[in-house]
Amino acid sequence: MMLIRRAIAFFAPLLLLACDFDDVPSFVPESTVTNYRQEMRELVQDISRYARGRDRDFIIIPQNGVELVTTSGRVTATVEIDYLSAIDGIAQEGVFFGLEVPDQPTPAAESARLRDFLDIARERGNVSALVTDFAFSERNVDQSILLNDDAGYLGFAAPRSELDTIPDYPNPIPGSNRADIEDLNFARNFLHLTNPQLFSSSQELVDALANTDYDVVILDFFFNGESFTAEQIRQLRFKANGGRRLLLAYLSIGQAESNRFYWQNFWSSNPPSWLREEVAGSPGNYQVRYWLQPWKNILFGEPGDYVDRIIDAGFDGAYLDHLDEYQYFEAQ
Numbered sequence: 001m002m003l004i005r006r007a008i009a010f011f012a013p014l015l016l017l018a019c020d021f022d023d024v025p026s027f028v029p030e031s032t033v034t035n036y037r038q039e040m041r042e043l044v045q046d047i048s049r050y051a052r053g054r055d056r057d058f059i060i061i062p063q064n065g066v067e068l069v070t071t072s073g074r075v076t077a078t079v080e081i082d083y084l085s086a087i088d089g090i091a092q093e094g095v096f097f098g099l100e101v102p103d104q105p106t107p108a109a110e111s112a113r114l115r116d117f118l119d120i121a122r123e124r125g126n127v128s129a130l131v132t133d134f135a136f137s138e139r140n141v142d143q144s145i146l147l148n149d150d151a152g153y154l155g156f157a158a159p160r161s162e163l164d165t166i167p168d169y170p171n172p173i174p175g176s177n178r179a180d181i182e183d184l185n186f187a188r189n190f191l192h193l194t195n196p197q198l199f200s201s202s203q204e205l206v207d208a209l210a211n212t213d214y215d216v217v218i219l220d221f222f223f224n225g226e227s228f229t230a231e232q233i234r235q236l237r238f239k240a241n242g243g244r245r246l247l248l249a250y251l252s253i254g255q256a257e258s259n260r261f262y263w264q265n266f267w268s269s270n271p272p273s274w275l276r277e278e279v280a281g282s283p284g285n286y287q288v289r290y291w292l293q294p295w296k297n298i299l300f301g302e303p304g305d306y307v308d309r310i311i312d313a314g315f316d317g318a319y320l321d322h323l324d325e326y327q328y329f330e331a332q
Helices: 002-020 038-053 082-083 107-127 138-151 202-210 232-238 293-299 307-315 321-329
Strands: 059-062 091-094 130-134 154-158 191-194 216-222 246-252 255-257 274-276 285-289 317-321
Touching: 038 059, 038 082, 038 293, 038 307, 038 321, 059 246, 082 107, 091 107, 107 130, 130 138, 138 154, 154 191, 191 307, 202 216, 202 232, 246 255, 246 307, 274 317, 285 321, 293 307
Parallel strands: 059 091, 059 317, 091 130, 130 154, 191 216, 216 246, 246 317
Antiparallel strands: 255 285, 274 285
16 A cells, blocks of 8 residues: 555656646636736836837826725735836826716715825825816815815816816816926816817817817827827917917727727627627727737837827827726626
8 A cells, every 4th residue: 555655646746747738728717817906007017118218208197096006906005116107197087076976076985095095106106196076066166176286186177077078167277377388297287078079070179179278188199080180289289378288198008999090890790819898888998808918019019009109199198098997807
């Protein structure tokens, strides 16, 4: 019996080595081998590294997913310094108003939690915090402006959750100034308008934006699938009072969109490996395995990629969206 046990102990490792495990199906859940938070951080860092390689002053601002500033998403966890070093600002929707219901205060506990992460980014990363609240009543707009100002954030109260219009109130806009804004740290206000559906043409949108004094304008890179002309970009670059402003182009890195230049019609029936199902409640938006190289190639580093188009058009930076998609994969 002792000899048999010794023989098993000797030959078992050899038998394991002889097995072809490429033919053995893996039953390890993907979530145990993929750190979705870190993959999203690395995607942002890679985009930043690539863009700054072309334009060292190129601005990177990720929106939502503010928990990525710490390793585990807890306020007390290790701060991700490399991630903070890759960004110039950090953005979050609904910190004070409209996170759950437009024009309604965000629950106090959730507001405080989001503020904790924004403050970590500001204090440890020396980055600007941009908050888009959703409020339309004058009382709540005023309160949003006050709360953001007290917190040290750049605030914008969007009257519609679709982010498709320029607010009529307040007028003049808070912090209006004639200064040339060359650095995000000197901005005193911003406009977030990434859905041009209420404008009949790109020139109508450009004319409307050029007639404002916002220090920073965040807009979609395309109007109905067409990019802005060089003259339109030049027109957008200046505030109505003559001062120069910063232009940031919207870029979804956590979801694919079927109305973008990269979309192929056959993907609906024969999707690439990185493309997942349509996002519930968001027609035309699709989940993506954002850590896979083919998706990254669409975003940066290949001829005709998204980031190069933004830089070549003359934008000052990119406003990265859907960073909180890591939560979708963690829940699988």
